[in-house]
Amino acid sequence: MPILNFKDNMYRSHTCGELNAQQIGNKVTLSGWVQKVRNKGFMIWVDLRDRYGLTQLIFDEERSSKELMEKAGNLAREFVIQVEGTVIEREAKNPNMATGEIEVLVDDFKILNSSKTPPFTIEDETDGGEDLRMKYRYLDIRRNPVKNKLMFRHQVGMKVRNYLSNQGFIEIETPYLIKSTPEGARDFVVPSRMNEGQFYALPQSPQTFKQLLMVGGMDKYFQIVKCFRDEDLRADRQPEFTQIDCEMAFVEQEDILNIFEGLTMHLLKEIKGVDVAEFPRMTYDEAMKKYGNDKPDIRFGMEFAELDDLAKNKGFNVFDQQELVVGIAVPGAASFTRKEIDNLISWVKRPQIGANGLVWAKYNEDGTLKSSVDKFYSQEDLAAWAEATGAKPGDLMLVMAGDAAKTRSQLSALRMHLGNELGLRKADEFAPLWVVDFPLLEWDEETERFHAMHHPFTSPKKEDFALLETEPGKVRANAYDLVLNGNEIGGGSIRIHDKETQSQMFKYLGFTPEEAKAQFGFLMDAFQYGAPPHGGIAFGFDRLVAILGGQESIRDFIAFPKNNAGRDVMIDAPAKLDNDQLDELHLQLKL
Amino acid sequence: MPILNFKDNMYRSHTCGELNAQQIGNKVTLSGWVQKVRNKGFMIWVDLRDRYGLTQLIFDEERSSKELMEKAGNLAREFVIQVEGTVIEREAKNPNMATGEIEVLVDDFKILNSSKTPPFTIEDETDGGEDLRMKYRYLDIRRNPVKNKLMFRHQVGMKVRNYLSNQGFIEIETPYLIKSTPEGARDFVVPSRMNEGQFYALPQSPQTFKQLLMVGGMDKYFQIVKCFRDEDLRADRQPEFTQIDCEMAFVEQEDILNIFEGLTMHLLKEIKGVDVAEFPRMTYDEAMKKYGNDKPDIRFGMEFAELDDLAKNKGFNVFDQQELVVGIAVPGAASFTRKEIDNLISWVKRPQIGANGLVWAKYNEDGTLKSSVDKFYSQEDLAAWAEATGAKPGDLMLVMAGDAAKTRSQLSALRMHLGNELGLRKADEFAPLWVVDFPLLEWDEETERFHAMHHPFTSPKKEDFALLETEPGKVRANAYDLVLNGNEIGGGSIRIHDKETQSQMFKYLGFTPEEAKAQFGFLMDAFQYGAPPHGGIAFGFDRLVAILGGQESIRDFIAFPKNNAGRDVMIDAPAKLDNDQLDELHLQLKL
Structure with a gap:
């Protein structure tokens, strides 16, 4: 984020994000929103927030007038105030906060605007649901994650x-x-x-x-x-x-x-x-063959292996009639329980994916192989699958069969699902x-x-x-x-x-x-x-x-997104037009 | 304009705007549009244009093959060609042209696309009218003034x-x-x-x-x-x-x-x-009083002087009954002929301006004053006007009277008109x-x-x-x-x-x-x-x-402006919709 140089006006000498030990002793003016008030009676702390950060304000009965203590006691969340005070060293420093070395002992303040209690908390973790936050998007934008x-x-x-x-x-x-x-x-x-x-x-x-x-x-x-x-x-x-x-x-x-x-x-x-x-650079054909997808996530392997030669004509009818038999090796997943595997099978059978089923084969750490189709495939057969999919001891092979295009797409969905589940899609890793x-x-x-x-x-x-x-x-x-x-x-x-x-x-x-x-x-x-x-x-x-x-x-x-019905729920658009407006446009409704 | 660093592709090693004496002897590849062909039979010059400039290409029967001469002879305006050649020193250097020290002796070229004769000349000064240029805006954009x-x-x-x-x-x-x-x-x-x-x-x-x-x-x-x-x-x-x-x-x-x-x-x-x-900084009231306008051009003086005190009750009825009498001094315009002044009077009487008339008074170089209302005003009266308007010997005073708001607006229009006519609104002078x-x-x-x-x-x-x-x-x-x-x-x-x-x-x-x-x-x-x-x-x-x-x-x-009827004449928009489209939108026309 760029360094901000806003300090040239009457409402504030500094932003709420910039004061540190170097300014101790200085008189400052700040403006912002009341994020939090902690009132211990003899002492009141207020976190003041603006776009640039938070600064802790302090009022205490030894150093502040009775009137000021009272006024501060009436502050509530999201009030907008302008504060004058002195930067002082903080007793309990907060090293996680840019302004954590200091606090501002308030000489006086002015309420620039009051606020009703906001419909959700303006905190990094809010209690507001999606719909509420969209309706009050201007409040949601005050929160750090959105801002x-x-x-x-x-x-x-x-x-x-x-x-x-x-x-x-x-x-x-x-x-x-x-x-x-x-x-x-x-x-x-x-x-x-x-x-x-x-x-x-x-x-x-x-x-x-x-x-x-x-x-x-x-x-x-x-x-x-x-x-x-x-x-x-x-x-x-x-x-x-x-x-x-x-x-x-x-x-x-x-x-x-x-x-x-x-x-x-x-x-x-x-x-x-x-x-x-x-x-x-990968051709479309290659991407479809290797990842079943024209926008492959190549941060993690699990490339497709076509197993037709290795899996057809071994007595397993389900494969024999299909256009394509294709599998992947899931790293470290040989330890999956029966239940975990069943969940994967249910996952691919959901209507959104639409697969008929999933064949699995574990390549155990001890070098043995165990599959859901042991009746039809020998250890050698499965070892050949492992060779083709690149499975190593400890990995789990998952195999699908069917119409080539559909099966690729289904296995691709499964691959991405596993990528997410296994934490292989790391937000800080980039593979263009x-x-x-x-x-x-x-x-x-x-x-x-x-x-x-x-x-x-x-x-x-x-x-x-x-x-x-x-x-x-x-x-x-x-x-x-x-x-x-x-x-x-x-x-x-x-x-x-x-x-x-x-x-x-x-x-x-x-x-x-x-x-x-x-x-x-x-x-x-x-x-x-x-x-x-x-x-x-x-x-x-x-x-x-x-x-x-x-x-x-x-x-x-997006600052002001629309919902899934294309509506802006904050401004309530789209909306009806006056008949005059329709007339001017030479239109009438046909409902 | 920024220096451009486009030289990383197959179609060109350089742009048409960058070759100079330093590249003499180098083999280069250029691509662009044929701006002009001069064919002297034994020698052919072609100006090749791209976004970055013009480069002169040369073919001559001593150095170029017969086939190449023939091919070059068939080039016409706005053909798109790709050229390979050698940078050579130009005999007749053109110091007004960035590439004027050199020309490119063409080894060979390829026609990338031919062109019909464009509907207007692609030159700084074109023969195309506004409408034609709008219809073929993509050709107009090739011209330097638009580009x-x-x-x-x-x-x-x-x-x-x-x-x-x-x-x-x-x-x-x-x-x-x-x-x-x-x-x-x-x-x-x-x-x-x-x-x-x-x-x-x-x-x-x-x-x-x-x-x-x-x-x-x-x-x-x-x-x-x-x-x-x-x-x-x-x-x-x-x-x-x-x-x-x-x-x-x-x-x-x-x-x-x-x-x-x-x-x-x-x-x-x-x-x-x-x-x-x-x-x-000027208040709205001051701007209206001094310039009759809330967006005054202050590059030139001619500030309004309100002459009510000096011009009313001197027997000139036309002024007496009016809300406001207001004048300006036009520098150096005492030499205006009767005809020039009449033209100004006609100008303010046009319906767009709507004034009833214009009183004038010349402050001659010799210090005498001569006006269209000498019957009513003495030399001293007129001298007082000059003092008020700031007129100096050689200047012309113009005075209008009527409803205050209207008259200010009319005099403002006249002032701007004179500013333009007298060249006082200089494009390279900026007065915010x-x-x-x-x-x-x-x-x-x-x-x-x-x-x-x-x-x-x-x-x-x-x-x-x-x-x-x-x-x-x-x-x-x-x-x-x-x-x-x-x-x-x-x-x-x-x-x-x-x-x-x-x-x-x-x-x-x-x-x-x-x-x-x-x-x-x-x-x-x-x-x-x-x-x-x-x-x-x-x-x-x-x-x-x-x-x-x-x-x-x-x-x-604006790259693709609309005309005064709000139409884009190039793409021919707006246009009719299919009934299906209207149905989907729950609309019908009401014409």
Whole structure:
């Protein structure tokens, strides 16, 4: 946290976080909130809090007037007061507190504002539940855990901006009132009063604008920018979120990876003091095979081993008919009790995971092997599994089988679950990697057509171009994700930059030429006037900050988040409009 | 502009702005746009452009192959090419060009993309009209005047952020999807799909959120943030605009003026190299009396002189019946011809100004005085006018009379017009000042009630509090504007921070208690839990950047501005929605 130099006003000569033994004997003025009052009758201590810390105030009957003692006795939590007094040495020093060497003997104070008893305690550990804290978010922000996260977010934002700016990137603000597009998630829209019957849309990302900036020659663009998606909200997803949005011209994929690997290293070094080596690069296929997931947490091993050759055709029917048999070795888990293993089996059978079951095999410390399928597999068979999964004496092997994609996803969930349970996902350890060579298209069962996996502007790999006509699902894209500790924190691609390829792409995605023109005509037009090769990346800023802060949830890194129904419960939004307002917008409700 | 260090990729070893005599003999790779081709047959010169500058390429039949000459001959404007060649000394050096000492003898080049002939020339002086340039904004951005303004904006933004951050301010993002309020300008609204029949509003400013942050203890907040107002657009006003939004707790007006005077001085020094003295402070009343305007341009004199005592009751009926007779001295304008003066008279009579006429009096170089009202005023009378207006020999006095408020406003318009005409408003001269003590309320003829001049959270001056009941129009507010060169670039106030005063304020503004609670209940609630004294300011970032850039219009400092009908003509937004989309939003059109 930066040193703060606020001492230039009438309300305070110092903050509540800065007094120490050097100021003993000085007259000071402080302002802040009453955190706690301890009243022993002959002596009263008050902890005074502001953004910068806590300072202990003292009143005692030997040194303070009777009136002052009385006034102090009436103070209660969260009163705002302005205090004048003298810094004195504290008898019972508190080495855990920045101001723990001193206290302030109060000459006089003024109540700047009183307070009702707050609905929850304003302490690091509060008694307030989530809902209550959201309704009174302004009180929640007074608490260190929330306050510190917001200050941390600011710090990360400044580091990002300064780093990119020093690398020659220009922050350019793109518009918020843009045009709705049918591709991708649902847009939030904004009715136009002046253009009757028409609507703006709020951007899901500045994608097309940043591409137009590349056409415009601004070859290194960035922006920390709000984006909007009207999706059914899942836990920890917000309808408005913040993105570090970047684009570069005259670059290839390798250039972009290098630049943003540099940014990520810089942040890890500057903010966490962590040096990380060059980021590993893993293809999408490899990530799916090794971790069942395109955003693997590689802080802990437990890589997948495909066991088809070793586990099929040994008389165990359950495996024989399946597309894939795949296992992991859980370090040190041979000691799991029957009950612990049963719990794991129940865990994977829950509807959220949906597995049929789990085969286990213990590699005991004494070198023997014991499994749930001993009937079908010899010690040698199981030893071969151990070899394949990398299990060592003391480890537990867990094996699943079924449809390849589903099984990988299920085993991945189990792997992450175990990573959490066994404390292998350490908040202070950072293991970034690039996942590359994503598929260009993915099949959508519902609409029965291919969708762009990234977005329709992503370029296919040249060598796969021919496959577009024959096996579109196999075409790889020049697309990449930056993954950190099991989270996708950034993703991007090299874009298509010529009109013809872009038209073809729209065709593959099922747009008629008319639709493509209506939605993206301006971009296709732009491509006719000398569009440079370009590509970019966008980081989820909320997520990045949370992960750097060692947290899984983004919510407390957002000052005023919305709940899972998209509501701001503090201001009670959204809300109804007057009919006059609707009339002006040429709208009526259809409920 | 910062030094750029882009040289780490395959498409280019250098930018088009950095080669000089030191690189002579080196092999280089450049990429960029063809700015110009001069083809003399035996020799071809191409100016290659990127964001960083221009480099001259040369092909000549003695040193280049026939094929290469032919290929180069086919190049046209705005083609994107990648070039390999050798840096050589230029015969005809161009000292006005960063790369003017060298040229690049091309070994070979690749066309990365072709270009249709652009609809206007991509030159500093273009042949494209405003509308065409807006439609093809991505091409307009390639032009230096636009590109440089966007880069300048980035630079100002970085300086603002770093300055405020170093002063202990925390940038905190406030939500974009908030709640509509009837006060102030019209909101843009966003229908909620998940909350049927309800709407979010886009913020006109983060006003209430920043106040809640103060209640939350984040005592120095800032944000560079987009704001939205659905107003009928005037020239140079945008439906979405950017604000430097700031708020502080435990401060008085003087603290805020000092901090933001510091910021403004810092920007003037760092960006313009200009040192300015402590900013003058002028009351609103004084500004209106001296300049007829609450945002006076004080770079040039021409202060108003009230001439009632000197000009009334001298037999000139036109003046006698008027509330105010007021004049200015125009330096050096005694030499104006009859025609020039007539033009001024016509100018003030235009409907936009609406004056009845203009009395003039020349203070000739020889000391004699000659006026349009010599019949009524003696030389001594006119000499007294000269004394009052500060006119010197050679100056022209211009006098208007009428209703005080209207006449001041008309004379102010004339003064600014003359300031422009006479070149007194110099782009490289900066004269900031604070205008303070604004009225709290202003009477609205239409609704026949008082409105908050600033906003309903502005605190009245303590000493005027009693007037609220008796003469509300006379109550002064703790409100202030930062004015620079005749533009309001910032404005703010010390806020009300107790529930009772705020309730009273809502009452004076004609809210019922129910309306106040429905709209601002969360703020009033917050005030019950220990709200600190606080206040803030917001700067119009678009305007600030434009003025620092020496320009009057904000439009070219915005990458993708909207036109006066609120349309983005490039992407053609707003646009119609599908009926499906409307259905999902529980809406139908009412045209």
